[in-house]
């Protein structure tokens with residue numbers, strides 16, 4: 001049995017987590033969950049956003065599955081997600097976006113993976129606010145080491161999955177230093193993978209290309225904020241945040257997460273779609289080398305998604321969270 005830390009999170013988190021647990025039990029996946037929470041829920045009950053017991057569990061198990069966590073806008077605590085990424089140097093945010101038969105989207109041949117640098121750039125936490133002058137400085141710190149790690153991760157993935165092309169998205173025409181450094185690092189690392197084509201695109205053009213001709217992309221790598229925006233754009237190409245997986249991966253630890261938020265508008269109503277968390281859990285199974293289990297659950301999920309009636313409301317169906325999970329279990 002592989003021990004994995006399970007963070008249910010806030011809002012719809014516990015509901016979608018229960019669905020994933022039920023599917024894993026039915027599929028007899030050899031994973032033992034160690035449940036530890038974080039975020040608004042633990043803040044309300046224990047006065048702590050990131051309880052010590054959770055951090056110890058993560059350090060011990062080194063693999064986690066995480067539900068969404070509420071972050072107040074413009075005030076209150078620093079995002080728990082960002083804290084976890086920086087605390088454990090989870091430098092690669094990996095977001096696959098692939099067209100799924102049965103899920104409505106504008107395109108039918110999207111199959112790409114985005115690698116977003118996850119700890120630097122505008123998320124470095126270097127913020128200065130001059131109260132008197134009313135000036136806010138948000139400093140974007142990009143390091144060569146940080147660029148090297150994320151670009152290497154993208155090329156390694158492309159190599160392993162036999163992808164043909166890596167696209168580097170940047171703004172080197174304006175951000176002369178950070179952009180040039182990323183491009184220089186990418187050109188150097190690309191030499192180690194002569195069978196993989198490397199191209200670069202300025203971020204604004206990249207956005208246009210993605211919404212006009214997304215089939216041309218394979219693996220995309222970029223800095224933190226550009227990646228944050230592109231990753232949701234890519235989710236929009238294949239059906240939205242409710243259906244895409246995400247992973248935060250470092251050299252020592254990996255946290256797999258639903259990329260959507262805690263959806264307070266539907267929390268507790270049994271309506272949430274667990275697909276995003278389940279797909280993240282499937283990514284996790286590949287990561288811990290439980291590939292047969294990953295393929296089995298994926299096949300049952302894909303078969304369920306093809307039948308609109310069996311899907312949750314956000315996908316045009318009538319099923320609640322539990323019924324949707326049961327349809328998947330029935331197909332295992």
Ligand code: NAI
Pocket residue numbers: 012016067068069070071072081241242257258259260261262263264265266271272273274275276314
């Ligand atoms: P949200 O993703 O929670 O909700 C946006 C819309 O999508 C809502 O209408 C919601 O009902 C729907 N939705 C989201 N996930 C769904 C699911 N699995 N099934 C069915 N419908 C779903 O985004 P919002 O409202 O901007 O954020 C709410 C809270 O979540 C905020 O506190 C935000 O900071 C946090 N958040 C956390 C994230 C994380 O932990 N990774 C990511 C994004 C937001």
